[in-house]
Amino acid sequence: MFRSLRENGPALLVxxxxxxVAATVLEIVSTHALFVAHVVMSVLLVAFLAASWRDMDADVLRAWRLVVLVGTPVTLAGVAGFLALWGVPPRALFALSVFGWMLLPAAGFLYTARRVEVGARIYEVGAAC
Structure with a gap:
């Protein structure tokens, strides 16, 4: 079961x-729920990296490992924004977190689209989204 979670979980996390985030903007959930989601996501990203590091040595997986590796501090920037850490305006940290998680998967999808023989269009559409 743990292997299945490692293989499929990242595709569900984003x-x-x-x-x-959308539910927070629509005021369906509180900003505290968004804070908790950031903390949980940070823990899950670190756990995923620790558990999957060696399994992600292949070409495309290595690129996604980099996405998750860079995404971890990007997510932590969002946590820091909620806690008003580092003397940086929270809006700047939130922007880093939001835009980082818009760009990082897009880069991973584009890289993957160039490396696969089948299904490249799916990854291109994912990058565009």
Missing amino acids: PAAWLV
Whole structure:
């Protein structure tokens, strides 16, 4: 079961994160829920990296490992924004977190589209989204 979670979980985490953000903007969930989601996502990203590091040595997976590796401090920037850490305006940290998680998966999808023989169009559409 743990292997299945490692293989499929990342594909669900980004859409889940965006759903929480959208629900927060629509005032369906509180900003505290968004803060909790950032903390949980940070823990899950670190756990995923620790558990999957060696399994992600292949060409495309290595690129996605880099996306997750860079995405971890990007997510932590959002946590810091909620806590008003580092003397940086929270809006700047939130912007880093939001735009980082818009650009990082897009870069991963574009890289993947160039490396796969089948399904490249799916990854291109993912990057555009």
